[in-house]
Amino acid sequence: MAEVSQEVKEFMKSTIVTDFTKDIQQYNLGPLWEAIPEIMNHTPKPQAQAYLWSDELIKKKMGEAAQIFTPERGGERRAIYFQNPGLTYRQPWGWASTTQTIYAAVQMLLPGEKAPSHRHSQNAMRFISEGTGAYTIVQGQRIFMEEGDFLITPKGLWHGHEHIGTEPMIWMDALDIPTVYAIGGTFFDPYEGGLEEPNIPDNFTEKRYRGGMVRPLGDDKFTVAPLANYKWARTVEGIKGLMEFDPNPHHGFTVEYINPSTGKSANPTLGTRMQHLPKDFHTKALRHTHSTVYQVHQGSGYSVINGVRFDWKKGDYFVVPNWAWYEHVASEDSYLFSVNDLPIMDRFDLEQEQLLEEN
Amino acid sequence: MAEVSQEVKEFMKSTIVTDFTKDIQQYNLGPLWEAIPEIMNHTPKPQAQAYLWSDELIKKKMGEAAQIFTPERGGERRAIYFQNPGLTYRQPWGWASTTQTIYAAVQMLLPGEKAPSHRHSQNAMRFISEGTGAYTIVQGQRIFMEEGDFLITPKGLWHGHEHIGTEPMIWMDALDIPTVYAIGGTFFDPYEGGLEEPNIPDNFTEKRYRGGMVRPLGDDKFTVAPLANYKWARTVEGIKGLMEFDPNPHHGFTVEYINPSTGKSANPTLGTRMQHLPKDFHTKALRHTHSTVYQVHQGSGYSVINGVRFDWKKGDYFVVPNWAWYEHVASEDSYLFSVNDLPIMDRFDLEQEQLLEEN
Amino acid sequence: MAEVSQEVKEFMKSTIVTDFTKDIQQYNLGPLWEAIPEIMNHTPKPQAQAYLWSDELIKKKMGEAAQIFTPERGGERRAIYFQNPGLTYRQPWGWASTTQTIYAAVQMLLPGEKAPSHRHSQNAMRFISEGTGAYTIVQGQRIFMEEGDFLITPKGLWHGHEHIGTEPMIWMDALDIPTVYAIGGTFFDPYEGGLEEPNIPDNFTEKRYRGGMVRPLGDDKFTVAPLANYKWARTVEGIKGLMEFDPNPHHGFTVEYINPSTGKSANPTLGTRMQHLPKDFHTKALRHTHSTVYQVHQGSGYSVINGVRFDWKKGDYFVVPNWAWYEHVASEDSYLFSVNDLPIMDRFDLEQEQLLEEN
Amino acid sequence: MAEVSQEVKEFMKSTIVTDFTKDIQQYNLGPLWEAIPEIMNHTPKPQAQAYLWSDELIKKKMGEAAQIFTPERGGERRAIYFQNPGLTYRQPWGWASTTQTIYAAVQMLLPGEKAPSHRHSQNAMRFISEGTGAYTIVQGQRIFMEEGDFLITPKGLWHGHEHIGTEPMIWMDALDIPTVYAIGGTFFDPYEGGLEEPNIPDNFTEKRYRGGMVRPLGDDKFTVAPLANYKWARTVEGIKGLMEFDPNPHHGFTVEYINPSTGKSANPTLGTRMQHLPKDFHTKALRHTHSTVYQVHQGSGYSVINGVRFDWKKGDYFVVPNWAWYEHVASEDSYLFSVNDLPIMDRFDLEQEQLLEEN
Ligand SMILES: [Fe+2]
Ligand SMILES: [Fe+2]
Ligand SMILES: [Fe+2]
Ligand SMILES: [Fe+2]
Structure with missing residues (x-):
């Protein structure tokens, strides 16, 4: 006004x-x-707050949860989500909001455990922090997960998990739960019979898409998830390629995961990126309509978000709310995985960005 | 689960x-x-409730507001919005939610009054209930409004109003305020100097688009509002055309307002329709992901929404929440204007529909 | 080079x-x-030539054809096409090229005659010059044709004609025959049993689309021909609307026929327009990548095409090749129907235009 | 009919x-x-013929051309094109048609030679048969070419070449020359000053896109050539991935080159593929609307095209016209590079395909 x-x-x-x-x-x-x-503010006034959850806290509480929630006693997914303190008033359960639009959580699966298959109208992604030996099964395809892998299960696809390895596995989940809840479009179906059985060769899509920008013939029509698992080694290779040139002053060396049938974000509503900041790199500040949840995959450093410093290290999670000024500083060579709602902003043509040339 | x-x-x-x-x-x-x-419900469980606001209530309260809020004493827009009782917990101000996603209000402008120009990232529409002689000025074009006219002011366009006639004017406003608030994309700018001055001929677009499906040369590139005012006479003509054939059992004789540069909904995020139900017509029941706000433009009848009967007559407003079963019965020849969030559902591929063949 | x-x-x-x-x-x-x-010329060097066929010539030869080709003796369509003299070397039959890309012809149907149904991969349109009482049947819908009507039968739709009136009917046909021939995509199927029987009410689409920019509910998904017949009265109404403002200096008062489900050209590959030039109006010169075939619907005047004057009057046809400078002068109030290949150029991002501000 | x-x-x-x-x-x-x-045939009747040009013939004639056309004596590009014998009637120069729509040629650049920069409205691609040490410079970026590399220079981009190595380089060129000529959209500009100077780091795009489906941040908007050179090693890696599963019975192990900003063909109008046929693999027969030009990159074998056998070996070129039945047989492990006009057919919705399950 x-x-x-x-x-x-x-x-x-x-x-x-x-x-x-x-x-x-x-x-x-x-x-x-x-x-x-x-x-109707002049610019977005996020209700979400900048916040950081430490690796120690997460591990401790997840350890307690593992004691309490065993497969026998229930709980389909042993996931603890990051509830943004500014959004707890949303009823019920704060709409499980880590930012205005995004749900993020950490999930643990122990050797021998299964998480039954289901499907829903929310789009989901997974980023693997620790462990090996578990698979997710998406529409009949078992996909084995390793540290640094990024996986997608967009809306409508059946998915479940099983751990056939020997060490606990921990990963990050993110979905567009708050967005779908806000607009009233939630649909959810459990899979009859628990965990789906495989009917496609293991790791089918990642093998077929080994060539990068050469695509298997016949995959030219739109598919929601032609490539289901973006392997860590390939992500690193992409970042290495960028490192032959100057870094982006606001983003360092950053790649985004894309859907090879559209060239758009791998997940329809969630943008996802891997950002490499070399030791002592200091990004210039910026702000934008979209919000972001970070998981520190490697390294340590700190971020200044709307004037407040948040120190981070491997395993921490933190939130940059929409329209918040932020900058990152790496104390050692660091890799930050992040998920954002830019594809949602783009659907409504709401994205705006301001760059600070001098911090 | x-x-x-x-x-x-x-x-x-x-x-x-x-x-x-x-x-x-x-x-x-x-x-x-x-x-x-x-x-994560199996199907959408709307927090919004079915509800009806009567013409008498609206007129009474609007009359009181006209006493209190004069141009001298403030209030840019004399609009009273319909707050869905199921969504009051949303902070602040219930996000002005009539349904999960849509804000709807009634606005009154008295002879001699002005509403200063502004613009915002929300999409807006207007449906004229009563009166004549006021104009809205959108991006320098004065558009004179008459009963039954439907007008759009999509996101980013400057708009203000002035009443140079002699009788009070009343119209319905609808915007995607709750949606834009939920995802955190609100931008708002007041216009320097109050009401914008005209710099384009009056009623420019409606005259240019008189031909229907023959379009002025040069308008082939996308524009957000090539046609700003959909005149009542033309809407009736469209419905008359449909009446040469059988009615749709679930919708009677219904047309939707479209953008001639895309063939999509006139407003990017809001679907809008005019529905004619002849006397004694009884629609078959249906439900769908999208929600709807109705304004009774002519006639009377009732609707059954999730088993509850709501009687309506000219000037009433009522809500059909998402995924609620509903059917309409006309007691006399009726015209229902309605606004819905189907274009939002479509952006997320969330629309589902169930039709009941027998009520 | x-x-x-x-x-x-x-x-x-x-x-x-x-x-x-x-x-x-x-x-x-x-x-x-x-x-x-x-x-590989610096700019397009059309092989097609500017050319004009007079009404008298066309009528004379069509009259002779009517003597020779009776329904008993054969010939599915009594159509004489305009063969561009610069393109006769194309084998066979000059690819029936009126311009590089477009076939145009005049067709006559006598009372009592039938033209059997067929379908093909070429897109077709019809503009009615004279007569009344015949219908075209497209996908089971009889569409009665009157002077000034513009009809489309895009690729893949079954279509045939029958004349149940009393006077000869004459219309213009245009198709993308040379384009489809050049790239090798011709498919053609005759309809078993001759003329298709009606299974939809007569003139169904034109009645349903009477409202202009209010569209029948349920027509929001793409359809190749939601509106099959663009009536002359409505076209005139559109032009009258434009005439409330200044004419376009290069185009006078021109509207284009559009598909209400996309906002794009009514016919996928053929742009079509009705241009009104008031008496003594003189358009400013321009040239562009696309080529055009004109039919003089009313009035008289002349055009200067690449420096050569072509005088025209009602019933004449003429060609403006691609990249040719041209301007029109109306000696009396005139209406020019035209068909162009701009949608083809747009598919290849090849359209360029140069406007002359001073002739 | x-x-x-x-x-x-x-x-x-x-x-x-x-x-x-x-x-x-x-x-x-x-x-x-x-x-x-x-x-208007029932199905496409190609004027183009199946044809094969042998490696020996090409090398011999190219050797003679190298004697005659030296940089001093002229000829911007030392390219000999494959003129389809069924299309020689097209005037002038058979429109340089290898198929109805595609121009293909072999080009030789000798050490020390330069080919000046130019740009045109045709889309071009290059596939490297032999040699190393030359670069193409596209919009200021030098791209060094090696055997098996696939490069694109879509419409409108400046491009020239220089050979700073020691051995002759030979590559295949393909453009949409006949298509652009047929529809009349040719634009061509020479670059002032001969060969463009570099202003971007060498091999910039191929290094940036090393990650496959992880894309450099900031490349999310459409670009016509975000990746300019598809390296052979990566193509082989893609094929190796496919070889972990069963071959496609009609295509063996085939990948297509895509544009990472759209997921569509790397070149707007030309589809391009690398096909691996293991020794003794025999593809099942098929035919389709689109036509194809093959270059035998490695191996030997034969193809049966409309009943005629064509034996091929490394360095040969051959044509499969549109709607011709064909099947390939590999006598040794073979790699066939091919270019087709499927993206053109798709623009007109003309693609049809018939598969033979039993040869
Ligand atoms: Fe899930
Ligand atoms: Fe407003
Ligand atoms: Fe036809
Ligand atoms: Fe070139």
Whole structure:
């Protein structure tokens, strides 16, 4: 709303106005003139807060959860999600919001455990922090997961997990749960019979897409997940290629995971990136409409988010809310995995960005 | 989530589980196993409720507002919005939610009044209930509004109003405010100098688009609002055309307003329709992911929404939440204007529909 | 090719070069250095010529054809096409090229005659010059044709004609025959049993689309021909709307026919327009990559095409080849129907345009 | 056209008909009833012929050309193109047609030679047969070429070449010259000053895209050539991935080169593939609307095209016209590079395919 005079401001606080507001609210009517200044801001005013969850906290609580929730006693997925403290008022369960739009969690699967198959209208992704030997089975294809791998299970695909290895596996999950909840589009189906059986060769898509920009013949029509697992070694190779040239001052050496049938983000609603910051690299500050959840995959350093410093190290998670100024500093060679809602902003043509040339 | 045994259900209610939940919540962590059953429903469970606001109530409260809020005393827009009672917990101001995603309001402009120009990242539309003589000015074009006209002001366009006629004007506003608020993309700019001055001939676009499916040369590139005002007479003509054939059993005789440069909905995120139900017509029931706000433009009748009957007549507004079964019955020849969020559902590929062949 | 020296020019004409060219040609090999200057021009060098066919000629020859080709003696369609004199070398039958890419013809159907149904991979359109009482049947829908109507039968749709009236009917046909022939994509199927029987109400689509930019509910998905007949009265109404403002200096008052499900050209590969030039209006010159075939629907005047004057009057047809400078002058109030290949150019991103501000 | 009776056939051959045809042709009018049977076939009747040019012939003639056309004596590009014998009637120069739509040629650049920069509205690609040490410079980026590399220079990009190595280089060129010529959209500009100077690091794009499906940040908007050189090693890696599973019975192990910003063909109008056929592999027969030019990169074998056997070995080129049945047999492990016009067919929705399950 445009600037208003002192007189108007006082009138708006007068009893006559507040009484009228109360009066109409009992009829489920609302006064636009009151609401506009608070819900139509000049620029986004995130309710989400910048926040960091430490590796130690996560490990400790996940360890306790592993004691309590055994396969016998229930709980389909042993996942603890990151609840943004600014969004707890969302009912119920804070809509499991890590940012305004994104749910992020850490999940642990122990050797011998199974997580039954299901499907839903939310888009999901997985980034593997630790361990080996478990597979996810997506639409009949077993995909074995290793550290640094990035996997997608977009909306509508059946998926479940099983651990046939020997050490605990830990990964990050992210979905567009808060967005789908906000607009009222949740559909969910359990798979009859628990875990789906394989009916496609293991690791089928990652082998077929080994060639990079040469694509298997016949994959030219749109598919939601032609490539299901983006292997760590290949991601590193991409970053190495970028390192032959100057880094991007705001992003260092960053790649994004894409869907080879569209050239768009690997996941329809979630942008995902791997960012390499060499030791002592300091990114220039920027802000944008979209929000981001980071997982520190390697290294350590700190980020300044809206003027507050957050120190991070391997295993930590942190949030950069939308329209928050931020910059990263690496104390050692670091790799930051991140998930953002840029594809959602793009669907509504809402993305804006401001770059600071000098921090 | 899949069905769980009684034993598991009890375990999930045990102290060990609830204590753990409380414990992790203090660290801003959340238990997925608790949240899933409540936020990942099998089908959409709308928080929004079916609700009806009567013409008398609206007129009465709007009359009172006109006494209190004069141009001198402030309030850019004299609009009272319809607050869905199921969504009041959304902070602040219930996000001005009429449905999960849509804001709807009634606005009154008195002879001599002006509403200053502004622009915002929300998409807006207007449907004229009563009066004549006011114009809206969109990007320098004055558009005079008459009863039954449908106007759009999609995101990013400057718009203001002025009433140079003699009788009060009343119209319906609808915007995607709750959606844009939920995902954090609000941008808003007041126009310097109050109301924009005209710099394009009055009613320019509606005259140019008089031909229907023959389009002015040069308008082949995408424009967000090539046609700004869809006149009532033309809408009626479209419905008359449909009436030469059988009605649609679920929709009667319904047209939707489209953007001539894309063939898609006139407004990027809001679907809008005019529905004619002849006297005694009874639509077959259906439900779908998208939600709808209705304004009764002419006639009377009732709707059954999830088993509850809502009687309506000219000037009433009512809500059909997402995934609610509904059917309409016209007691006299009726015209229902409606706005829905189908274009939002389509952006996320979330629309599903179920039709009942027999009510 | 870049400018070359005199020495090089002479060398290129030397025996050693011409002998080598002849030598390799016997092995079906060709010298790029010879071909480039002739087939890779700096700007398009149309092989098609500007040309005009007079109403008298067309009527005379069509009258003779009507004597010779009766329904009993054969000939599915009594159509005489306009063969561009610059393209007769194309084998066979000059590819029936009126311009590089477009076939245009005049077709006559006499009372009582039938033209059997068929379908093909070429896109077709019809513009009605004279008569009433015949229908075309497209996918089971009889569409009655009147003077000034514009009809489409895009690729793949069954279509046939029958004349149940009393006076001869004459119309213009245009198809993308030369384009489809050039790239080798011709498919053609005759309809078993001659003329298709109706199974949809007569004139179904034109009645349903009477509302202009309000569209029948349910027509939001892409359809190749949601509206099959664009009536003359509506086209005139569109032009009248434009006439409330200044004419376009290069185009006068021109509308284009569009597909309401896409906002793109009514016909996938053929752009179609109705252009009104008031008495004494003189368009400013322009040229562009696309080519055009005109049919003079009303009035008279002349056009200057690449410096040559072509006088035209009602019933004449003329061609403006691609990249030819042209301007029109109306001696009386005139209406020019035209068909162009701009949608083809757009598919290859080849459209360029130059406007002359002063003739 | 539908089947016609013997009586009609004879009438159509009668003097009255042929005289009428001759008569109207002098006025540049044509009889549709004559032309339809020849230009609107039931299925595509290619004018292009199946044909093979042997490595020996090409090398011999290219050697002679190298003697005659030195940089001093002219000829911007030392390229000999493959003129399809069925398309020589196209004027001028057979439109340099290897198939209906595609130009293919072999080009030789000797050590020390330069080919000046230019740009054009045709899309071009290069596949490297022999040699090393030359670079192509595209929009200021030098790209060094090695055997097996596939390069693109889509429409509108400046490109030139220079050989700074020691051995002759030979590569295949392919462009959409006949298509652009047929529709009349040729634009061509020489670069002022001969060969463009570099202003971007060498081999910039191929290094940046080393990661496969992880893409450099910032490359999410459409670019016509984000990756300019598809290296042989990577192509082989892609094929190796496919070889972990069963071959496609009609295509063996085939990958296609794609544009990472769209997921569509690397070149806007030309599809390009590398096909690996292990020793003794015999593909099942198929035919389709699109046509193909093959270059035998490694190995030997034969193809049966419309019943005629063509034996091939490394360095040979051959054509499969549109709608021709074909199958390949490899006598040793073979790699076939090929270019096709499927993206052109797709633009017109003309692609059809028939597969033979049993040869
Ligand atoms: Fe899931
Ligand atoms: Fe507004
Ligand atoms: Fe036809
Ligand atoms: Fe070139």
